[in-house]
Amino acid sequence: MAQPPEIVKRECLYRGRKLGLEVHTVRAATGRETTREVIRHGGSVAILAFPEPGRVLLERNWRYALEREMIEIPAGTLEPGEDPAACAARELAEETGYRARRVEPLLAIHPSPGFLSERLAIFLAHGLTPGQAEREAGEEIENWIVPVGEVLAMIRDGRVTDAKTVAAVLFWERFVTGSGKEVQGSKFKVQG
Numbered sequence: 001m002a003q004p005p006e007i008v009k010r011e012c013l014y015r016g017r018k019l020g021l022e023v024h025t026v027r028a029a030t031g032r033e034t035t036r037e038v039i040r041h042g043g044s045v046a047i048l049a050f051p052e053p054g055r056v057l058l059e060r061n062w063r064y065a066l067e068r069e070m071i072e073i074p075a076g077t078l079e080p081g082e083d084p085a086a087c088a089a090r091e092l093a094e095e096t097g098y099r100a101r102r103v104e105p106l107l108a109i110h111p112s113p114g115f116l117s118e119r120l121a122i123f124l125a126h127g128l129t130p131g132q133a134e135r136e137a138g139e140e141i142e143n144w145i146v147p148v149g150e151v152l153a154m155i156r157d158g159r160v161t162d163a164k165t166v167a168a169v170l171f172w173e174r175f176v177t178g179s180g181k182e183v184q185g186s187k188f189k190v191q192g
Contacts, residue, residue: 003029018042018077041118045088046075046164048106048172049098049125056151056169057096060142071144071154072162073169075120088123094134096143101127107171111163122168124176148173 005026014021020040027033049057056073063070076091078084088103103123111118135141146154151169154160160169 005029005034008033037115039116039118041077041116042080043078043084044075044118044120045078045084045091046073046120046122046168047088047092047100047103047125048073048122048168049092049096049100049128051098051128051130051145054148055145056148057098058144058146058151058165059095060144062140070162071160072165073122075164084121085123088121088125092125093131094136095139095141097131097133098125098128099131100125101129106168106176109164109167120164122164122171124172 005028007024008027009025011023012020013023018041022038022040024036024038025033026036047057051057058071059074061070061072062068074092074095076087076095078087085103085105089100092103093099103125106122106124108119108121110116111120133141133143148169151160152173155166155169160166
């Protein structure tokens, strides 16, 4: 395994509510110095939910950075010190109105590890009860319940390109339903 580079200098250019931007000067074992740009992110969660058998809860969500609407599963950012499972239950209720009897870890991903420290924990929601959404100011979200087959077709033809949604649905389809049994606990640790 390669030796990690030594950080010679670390400069914080911006610290915001959800992320920070740092520029690092690093020295490799060879002595060569380079610059790395790093976005620090405290982590996030996403929720795969089935309000009806065989139908996935999706959102149409305007994403400012892309200047377009995206189709994705409900998700949100962890508050400092917040338990990921509690955050998943909170975000599901806030964005969709659905309350889950329990949420269970499904998988974790690092959306863009080349420059982003974010770790995204994806949960499977169980025992859903509909209710009133309590979205944050500025959230323009439309909930949408879609048959699994149609979601898979949207992933295949490029209508769904959101990484967390693609990962969650394909993981669930391949490893949960593909094995013929429900997830009975996950092997990954959600925190950390």
